[in-house]
Amino acid sequence: MRAHIEELIIQAIGYLKREGELDSELEVEVRAERTRDREHGDYACNIAMVLARPTGRKPRDLAERIRDRLPPSKRVEKVEIAGPGFLNFHASPHYLRVVVREILADGDDYGRAPKGSRGEILAEFVSANPTGPLHVGHGRGAAYGASLSAILEAAGHRVHREYYVNDHGRQMDILAVSVWLRYLELAGEALSFPTNGYRGDYIFDIAREVRARHGDQLRHPMTTVMDDLPPDGEEGDPEQHIDALIGRARELLGESGYEACFSAALETMVTDIRDDLKDFGVEFDRWFSERELESSGALKRAIERLESSGWLYTKDGAVWFKASEFGDSKDRVVIRENGRTTYFASDVAYLLDKLERCPGTSLYIFGADHHGYVPRLKAAAQGLGEDPEQLDFQLVQFAVLFRAGKKVQMSTRSGSFVTLRELREEVGKDAARYFYIMRSHEQHLDFDLDLAKSSANENPVYYIQYAHARIASVFRELDRRAQRHNQAIGEAAIDRLDSEHEQALLRALGRYPEVIENAAERRSPHVLAHYLHDLASGFHSWYNNSPFLVEDDDLRNARLNLVAAIGQVLRNGLSLIGVSAPEKM
């Protein structure tokens, strides 16, 4: 509808240009917007005020000229000029009639643009290191990424969802060693666990598995393990200690023994994360392994590409990328003095791989703490000879849990953090998904656990779900009365929906496709969450105001059409944000 109105105005201006009323060179960007006040019709356009300056004419005069030239439209009842020169468009009854029919006909597809009608997007999100279970911070990225991906898809984009698995670096080695040490403990060795090791209980679980599979094969006496290692903790450097321990593990276990610990840890963690996310309604098309970048040659290829364009140089024994040439604050090391590639090198390789596979947009969804990556990845894109505009970064701010009005403290190292799984078990998937995205992702989130768990009216999730359940219950009651909903009769009598509540609901339903579009463009699922809350509110209000199951066949069926349409839109919207639409509560 909005696009339709904009088109009408563009045509009107075109006429005026041809008639010489307006300078044909004049550049105009027409934008219609939803009015806030019903008094102002349904859509308003400020184009007359915008053009007043360059043309040196009075806005109201211009507005009249434009109105006179507007092509007729069945969807527009009247156009008024108001205030300083707004063009106010009132939707026609015809348009409102069509809305319900369209929703009932399209069903689950209502509000969905044709697949592929917009560009292709590769969305990467979560990508948490597989060194431990997901915590509540990852939860927000997961909920946001999944909801946004679904919305983008509904808006017509082709979307690829990817999780980048950091299965390569030092953290993974530390994880493997942690597992091995716990294994040794289980085998009966006495040891003091390194300060920087991973301490969570899940490490024991993995160690038990390793032991079940390999028995005592990987056992070495602690005296050998610790022999001559730099000290840990207070009197030493924990970093040096753990690195030496990694070296020792490789030495004693050999390639295959070490790999046993490593892959047991990796597989267990990735599987655990995958299951966790699946239960959260978050699924990926691809789990992209960092190690694959090396084995597939992508890493080498990316570095060569930077090299051949002359963006690499050697300093202090390391190879650097001239990121500062492209606006990054400093140059970045690609190959370290010790010959190993950096994490950044993998990022560049993964980026190259993404751009080769997806010709559209590479969407990065990061935690806000990663904002420093933005300039360096844009620099990388340019260094590769690609367009940095293809990269889209969305930074998700932190979520802080509150219980009984107090902040819930989290500490990652100790292993006593609140996991996503725990959160899900406590408040449920629906509430968690909704709460995570109900606020703008650019906004810090106070996650109120008590509110999320509350089954009272203050909980917005239940409020929306309740509207849907009530709708289902209306049809159950109809059934109980042995009556049938006749859509055709309702459609013929659609003009009977003339109360304020009904008119407002028709307008709200018609707005849904624009909400999807807007939420997609702004990368903001919260826009949809708010809309659904609004729609539910409109429904509850109507529900209390007038009965649906009335004697009058025409009126009853017309109202049931509207009720069914609202249920459909609630369902469609909720499914995009991963919240269920219950039939009963």
Next chain:
RNA sequence: GCCCCGGUAGCUCAGCAGGAUAGAGCAGCCGCCUCCUAAGCGGCAGGUCGCAGGUUCGACUCCUGCCCGGGGCGCCA
């Protein structure tokens, strides 16, 4: 020091590609179940849109500076 978010009603937040009287939920107060689920509805009350300049016919929205809160700045991952 530099960079990124935010500062709107008592609380949590919408609104911000400039527009017509600044919105919602919660909390507070007052009402509504012989009726399709009261997990609901109606009403009242509540705001110097952090502060100061600037751009504009018009600024919560854009620009600059400052103040306050959160986060980030590695040959770590």
